Amino acid sequence: MGTSPLVMQSVFDHGPPPPCPSPFNMAAYVLSYAPSLGNKPALEVVGGDASVLTYDALCRRVQRVAGGLRAQGLNIGDRVLFRLGNTPDFPIAYLACIWAGLVPIPASSQLTKREATDIARQTQPALILHQDGVSLPDSAAPVLGELPEAAEIPPVMGDPDRLAYIVFTSGTSGRPTGVRHAHRAIWARRMMWDGWYGLRQDDRVMHAGAFNWTYTLGTGLMDPWSMGATALIPSAGVPSDALAGLVAKHNASIFAAAPGVYRQMLKFAVPTMPALRHGLSAGESLPDAVRIAWQETTGTDIHEALGMSECSTLVSGSPTRPARKGTSGRPQVGRRIAVVQDGAPVPVDTPGLLAIHRDDPGLMLGTLDADLVTEGAWFVTADTVSMGADGDITYLGRSDDMMNAGGYRVSPLEVEAAFAGYAAMTGCAAVTVEVKADTEVIALFYSADGPLQDEALRAHAQALLARYKQPRLYIHRATLPKGTNGKLNRRLLRYAFEDPHD
Known part of the structure; x- marks a missing residue:
């Protein structure tokens, strides 16, 4: 008996979202509710130097x-x-x-x-x-x-x-x-309103990030304003142990943060947050232990989203359809997603590369140097995933060596380039390593005749790299492992560090 190819293949396609209006201006769209909302708070800076800005x-x-x-x-x-x-x-x-x-x-x-x-x-x-x-x-x-x-x-x-x-x-x-x-990228974010946020106009959305982080800019500001909701942002310098108190005091109904922020918050006493409906997480994988601890402590769920700078979030759990255990959720309604290998969709439950339809309104125009490159109908990412028959996406890792530090994607080559020619260092490899359960940091493995001074290495990194890119560990090795093609084997360094007796 035959089976539909759509069922057999890892493709999620419920049709495109409504087309973006034309002519269009992204900022005018974000502020389209301002004339009718008038004195409703659009932005409240909470804690420290508090302030309110109406629509x-x-x-x-x-x-x-x-x-x-x-x-x-x-x-x-x-x-x-x-x-x-x-x-x-x-x-x-x-x-x-x-x-x-x-x-x-x-x-x-x-x-x-x-x-x-x-x-x-x-x-x-x-x-x-x-x-x-x-x-x-x-x-x-x-x-x-x-x-x-x-x-x-x-x-x-x-x-x-x-x-x-x-x-x-x-x-x-x-x-x-x-x-x-x-x-049109802002128009595509409407698919997140139900597919991830459960966003309503009466919501008070608090994002734990800084104003100048793109995760905050989109999830914490542009999206609430596009709906006519109120955005809450902590004042600069507010510590992690104060965030839950601000959520409670200012009646935040949705809280968004990177996984590391939730982990830090759970180290302290968390007060009752009666207005909170749920949390949102993105930027890096949310450990199950953190998700469970948050639910047990607050009685609310955290809904995670999988995305990238090229298209923002496109797979997520939501209040109406929480992600199944072990998965990142489902493609948001309106997204057309496939799992491909060599440009063609693979069977369900088969690992492959996450791909986005080239007509997705949230997909980038291209990089600075090149227009969008697709394989047939698909823009193929570096994320390895599998798709279940019902569309659930399981994230399996990246096909390259990209690192994730506190929600920021960091190229190991960028960190390594900063140490090129440093002192007696003959080679180096930047890798994220797990230092304790659910906690990863950037480590720089380096080869030299002997160990170098950590203090000097840190000072060098501070002069050349943003803080989130700076290694937290410096580990000396007599030599660095390489594959048969002569390329650094960063994964072997990670495995050897995390399980030295393996």
Whole structure:
């Protein structure tokens, strides 16, 4: 008896989502509820330097900054590099650029001068927005020390497929890769509202991250504002042990964080959080032990999402359909997902590479250097997964050696490049290792005639790498293992460290 190929193959296709409206402007869409919500809080900064920004005030500020940016003589399509700190100015500048037809580059404030200079050289910004305490690149672009304001201007409308913003992600080449996204990317995030968040307009969504982290920017700010909900962001410097108290005090109904934040919070007494419906997690795999401990402590679930800078999240559990044990959930409704090998879908329950349909509205336009590359109908990622017959996705790891540090993807080649030619070091390999149950850190294994001073190695890393990229362990080896092709065998280093008696 024959079986349908759709059942046999690892393909999830319930049809495309509704098309993005045209003409379209991402920032205007995010703030579309502002006229009707007026004095409703759009943003509350909680703990420390608390403040409230209403929808009306947020929209007007964005329009004034948009006018101020255009008054600098910038043209539509010009790029603006962010060297901004953890303040509300970050999302305001982001929306203002897009409103004005400019292209923001929201780079992390943790980047060193060298790293920021590399991004500036790749993108050639027409303007740099800067705040004290954040590194500045060597660049000929003019620098503004505060957000400019002028008369409000209307949003620049146009083709939803045109470039809206550029984000940087650690690539496999050893240097951060610029990813170009279209205005339509925000429209695609609607699939997360039911597929991951369970988002409602009366929600108060608290994100534990900083304003200048892309996870916070999307999940903590853009999505709640697109729905007309209230976003809560902790003030800079709020420690992990204070977060649960802020969730309770400010009646957060949804809490979002990286897995490591949940782990830290559970080390302290967690108060009752009566308004909390559930938590959200992304950025790295959420250990089952953390998920279970959170549920037992708070009585609420954590719903995890799997995604990437090239397409944001696309597989997740949700309040209406929690992920089955051991899986990452299902493709969000409207997503067309396959598990492929050599460009063709594999049978169900067979490992392969996660692939996204080339017509997904959230999929990137391409990198800085190249347009989107697909294999037939599919954009193939480096994530190895399997798909069950009902669409459940099980994450099996990456096909490359990418590391994950506190929710940030980090290329081992980028860390290793920072130590090229260092002192008596003859070689090095950056690897994430498990130092205790459910806790991983970046370790730098290096070869040399003898052990080198950890303190000097740390100082070297601090000068060249953002904090989240810096190794936490430095481990001397007489030689580093290599495969028959001469390439470093990073996995063998990890296995030998974690199970030295194996």
